[in-house]
Amino acid sequence: MNGDRKMPPLERQQFIVSVLKEATSPVSGRDLANKTKVSRQVIVQDISVLKAKNEPIVSTSQGYIYLDKQKENAPFRKVIVCKHGPEQTLDELYTIVDHGVTVKDVIVEHAVYGKLTAPIGVSSRKEADAFYHRIKETNAPYLLTLTKGIHQHTLEADSMDKIEAACSALKKAGFCI
Known part of the structure; x- marks a missing residue:
């Protein structure tokens, strides 16, 4: 330029x-x-x-x-259902990325609009922190506030074992339904 x-x-x-x-x-x-x-x-x-x-x-x-x-077709994927409040979002993201798993998006079922999907693309604690701070600095509401905390995530990883380990940790922490 x-x-x-x-x-x-x-x-x-x-x-x-x-x-x-x-x-x-x-x-x-x-x-x-x-x-x-x-x-x-x-x-x-x-x-x-x-x-x-x-x-x-x-x-x-x-x-x-x-x-x-090529990258889009490579990872293993799984959609999970979670429930928690906004204050637990960062802990949820850390739990997932600490297992080598990427949170591709967040999905909620809205009463009027139907399925709302927002890309997140968080695969590290640094990216989770950036997402969390962006929400805080813009004062934007989390999508999960539209559904009393119930939401879905599409998870991606290079193995299904990593996704299953993340899911187990999420269940143990009380995030998964």
């Missing part, structure tokens, strides 16, 4: 895809906005356009990621 010139939309969208493909961790909308000399809202619109063009971009609490189809 040269000087303070704004990138034209098509060029900017191609740039976003290339940055996300090369990234080894989520890239925030703010970072993309700074690199392309536009507002974060313009980046949000660009991401929507790219998703409409079937680019496999996922929004997480840490930023945007480009799904690698």
